[in-house]
Amino acid sequence: MYNFDYLRPASLAEAVEAMKGEDAQAISGGQTLIPTLKARLASPSVLVDLSGLAELKGVSREGDKLAIGAATRHADVAGSEAVRSAIPALAALAGNIGDPAVRNRGTLGGSVANNDPAACYPSAALALGATIHTSAGRAIAADDFFLGMFETALEEGELVTRVDFPIPTAANYQKFEQPASRFALVGVFVARFPGGARVAITGACEGGVSRWDAAEAALSSDFSAGAVTGMAFPADALIGDIHGTPAYRANLIGVLTRRAVQACG
Amino acid sequence: MPGIKLTVNGKTVEKTVEGRTLLVQLLREELGLTGTHVGCDTSQCGACLVHVNGESVKSCTMLAAAAEGAEITTIEGVSSRDGTLNVVQAAFQEHHGLQCGFCTPGMVMSITDLLRVNASPSETEVREWLEGNICRCTGYHNIVKAALSAAETLRGAQPVAAE
Ligand SMILES: Cc1cc2nc3c(=O)[nH]c(=O)nc-3n(C[C@H](O)[C@H](O)[C@H](O)COP(=O)(O)OP(=O)(O)OC[C@H]3O[C@@H](n4cnc5c(N)ncnc54)[C@H](O)[C@@H]3O)c2cc1C
Ligand code: FES
Ligand code: FES
Numbered sequence: 307m308y309n310f311d312y313l314r315p316a317s318l319a320e321a322v323e324a325m326k327g328e329d330a331q332a333i334s335g336g337q338t339l340i341p342t343l344k345a346r347l348a349s350p351s352v353l354v355d356l357s358g359l360a361e362l363k364g365v366s367r368e369g370d371k372l373a374i375g376a377a378t379r380h381a382d383v384a385g386s387e388a389v390r391s392a393i394p395a396l397a398a399l400a401g402n403i404g405d406p407a408v409r410n411r412g413t414l415g416g417s418v419a420n421n422d423p424a425a426c427y428p429s430a431a432l433a434l435g436a437t438i439h440t441s442a443g444r445a446i447a448a449d450d451f452f453l454g455m456f457e458t459a460l461e462e463g464e465l466v467t468r469v470d471f472p473i474p475t476a477a478n479y480q481k482f483e484q485p486a487s488r489f490a491l492v493g494v495f496v497a498r499f500p501g502g503a504r505v506a507i508t509g510a511c512e513g514g515v516s517r518w519d520a521a522e523a524a525l526s527s528d529f530s531a532g533a534v535t536g537m538a539f540p541a542d543a544l545i546g547d548i549h550g551t552p553a554y555r556a557n558l559i560g561v562l563t564r565r566a567v568q569a570c571g
Numbered sequence: 572m573p574g575i576k577l578t579v580n581g582k583t584v585e586k587t588v589e590g591r592t593l594l595v596q597l598l599r600e601e602l603g604l605t606g607t608h609v610g611c612d613t614s615q616c617g618a619c620l621v622h623v624n625g626e627s628v629k630s631c632t633m634l635a636a637a638a639e640g641a642e643i644t645t646i647e648g649v650s651s652r653d654g655t656l657n658v659v660q661a662a663f664q665e666h667h668g669l670q671c672g673f674c675t676p677g678m679v680m681s682i683t684d685l686l687r688v689n690a691s692p693s694e695t696e697v698r699e700w701l702e703g704n705i706c707r708c709t710g711y712h713n714i715v716k717a718a719l720s721a722a723e724t725l726r727g728a729q730p731v732a733a734e
Contacts, residue, residue, distance in 0.1 A: 312573050312590035312636040333634070340632045341614050343591070353590060355637055381626075405703025406684065407620055407627040486615075488702060 307343045311352040318361050318467065322441045324354045325463040332356055332465055334377055334416035337408050362415065362467060365389055370473050372396075376415025376466040381406070383414060393434070395477035395495070399426050402481060404488055415466040421514055423455045423545070424489035428515040430479065433495035433506035434471045441465040455514045474499050476570035480562040482509075484549055491549055492558040496566035502526035505563060510544050510555040521563055531564040573636040579604070580648030588635045595619045595630035597638075598645055606646035606676045610705065617704035620677035621645045627684040629703070646676035649683065659683050659721045668717035670708035678704050682718045686725055694719065 315321040324330060331350035333339050334357055342348050356362055362377035365386045372392050374383060383389055384401030403409055403417075403426055417427040418438060431438070431448040438446045442464045451459045460466070474497040484491040490509035497504045503525035505518040524533040539559045544552035576585045579602060586601060598604045598621070610618030612631050619631040622644040649657045656664065659679050669675045678701070685692060685700045692700065697718045698711070706714060 307591040310590045312634065314573075314636070314639065333637075336634065336637070337614065337632060340593075340634070344612065353634075355634075357637060405617070406681070406700055407617065407629045407703050408614070408632075410623075410626045410628055411633060 308346060308349045310343075310350050312355065313352055314355045314358055318359055318441060318465070321354050321356060321359065321465065322463070324352070325441075325465065327352050330354055330463070332419075334413040334419075335379065335411035336416075337404070337412035338416060338420050338422070356415070356465070357411075357413070367392055367473075368470075372471045372473060373468055374414055374471065375468050376419075377413050378415075380404075380409035380412050380414070380417075384409065392473045393471060393477060395479050395497075396430055396434075396471060399430055399479045399481075399495075402426070414469060418451070418469060419458060419460060419466050421452050421454075421456055421458050422489070423511065423514045424484070424487075424491070424493075424509040425515075426479070426481065426490060426493055426508065428452055429490075429493050429495040429506040429508035430471070431469060432515050432517060433497040433504045434474060434477065435497075435499075435504060436472070437470045438466055439468045439470065441467055449517075452515050455512075457514070472499070478566040478569040480566045480569070482558050482562060484509075492555050492562060494559060494562040494566050496525070496563065496570060498525075498529055498570055503529055505566075507539065507559055510539075510559060512543055512545055516543070518559070518563070525567065529567065529570070531567045534560070534563050534567065573639075575636055575639045577638050577640060578642045580644060586635075590634070590636060592635040593631055594621070594623075594628075594633040594635045594638050594643070597635040598630060598643070604645050604647050608673055608676055610673065610677075615703070615705065616674070617677040617681060617701075618674050620680045620704065622680060622684060625684075625687065627681055644680075646679060649679065657683075658724050659686070659717070662717040662721035662724065663714070666713050666717040666720055668709065668713045674704060674706040674708075678706065678714055682714075682721065685718065686722055690722065690726055692718070692722060 329351040333353045363375045380400045380403045389397040436448045438451045477497040479495045481493040492510045493508040495506045505521045508515045541552040541556045544555045546552045608618035610616035614632040621630045
């Protein structure tokens with residue numbers, strides 16, 4: 307690891323100020339960034355630690371949505387009564403990220419800001435139609451936030467402060483784990499709302515987390531596993547690597563989507 | 572360089588560290604607590620697992636500077652001062668839960684945390700909990716047996732402790 311300065315701001319305002327420094331980078335749980343630094347794939351001059359900022363932590367239910375602070379750890383989302391009762395699929399997703407030690411450090415904000423194409427949270431944010439709030443006062447719809455593999459709409463120095471998740475009538479996340487990394491080889495998040503269904507795919511797409519429009523249309527008129535049976539996600543948009551061909555991933559998307567719909571009940 | 576003050580196995584520690592110093596480097600290289608191992612250094616294996624404020628953390632994936640004010644417990648801090656093994660360690664000995672022993676400190680710390688949050692884990696729950704703890708020797712069966720046996724001992728011990 308190259309060396310860097312380490313700052314522990316006392317408030318979000320201080321963190322935003324510190325992020326103006328040249329080559330400053332935020333660190334939240336460090337479960338992605340520290341391995342990246344070890345591999346010398348990043349060389350910030352200063353790390354701004356968000357993990358102690360109480361104003362970025364916690365879950366609250368506000369009407370028909372759940373607001374979750376960016377520095378809320380996966381373990382806290384998984385264990386939150388508010389999340390378990392409002393969106394149990396989101397609590398289950400958080401409770402199945404990595405392993406217990408990873409969940410005791412890793413955070414929601416770090417996951418969405420990183421937008422790893424195999425990460426779990428981006429699929430929930432996209433399928434639930436979440437809104438990502440930032441330190442620049444922006445409220446960005448998930449549809450406009452995730453731009454591609456490891457790419458988001460965040461500007462230089464801009465921090466995710468919280469994510470608002472609309473509460474669906476039903477939702478389910480199905481993850482087929484890559485057995486070594488425990489990330490999603492393919493993950494499918496299905497959310498049902500009174501106005502229709504949304505389906506987001508992670509782990510599989512060249513463009514990072516993506517919606518499956520055709521399945522959404524089918525499920526919006528008939529929310530049943532039968533409605534998506536025989537449908538195939540276009541394989542030309544899918545990742546092929548040592549873990550699976552595009553055709554393999556396309557098949558998994560179909561299987562997991564049907565399972566997720568069934569699990570929604 | 573950040574100055575930090577934390578508690579390690581009940582003792583107050585004050586150090587100046589580099590920004591990039593990992594918690595595991597502080598423990599092993601500065602404090603000589605070499606029971607915490609580095610297996611992979613890529614956040615996969617859990618040999619470096621310690622408790623930060625009572626919860627499992629991979630100490631190779633946390634900056635020492637981020638441990639400011641924290642209470643850290645390592646494998647050196649779990650047995651009695653006279654060397655008597657704690658319940659989880661004793662269960663590992665009893666059930667032959669280790670071979671080379673490299674993964675064992677992380678396994679013991681991880682299972683201790685599991686039994687804190689779940690006093691009666693099923694075999695499946697033990698196996699799922701240990702997803703982030705890799706053992707290249709035992710095939711896990713005896714580790715799982717040790718965890719289940721430690722849970723039973725602790726449950727049995729509770730009424731006695733309450734008397
Ligand atoms: C063994 C292992 C298994 C894992 N398995 C999974 C899995 O199954 N599914 C999954 O989804 N993830 C998995 N992860 C990743 C884990 O969820 C990470 O915690 C998460 O992706 C990043 O969150 P973090 O808080 O650790 O972020 P960090 O590592 O601290 O930061 C990641 C990036 O986000 C930036 N950042 C952090 N916070 C903010 C913010 N508030 N605003 C703007 N930018 C910010 C940082 O600058 C950095 O670029 C795994 C990790 C490990 C080590
Ligand atoms: S050495 Fe930390 S997880 Fe392997
Ligand atoms: S006993 Fe050798 S690695 Fe587990």
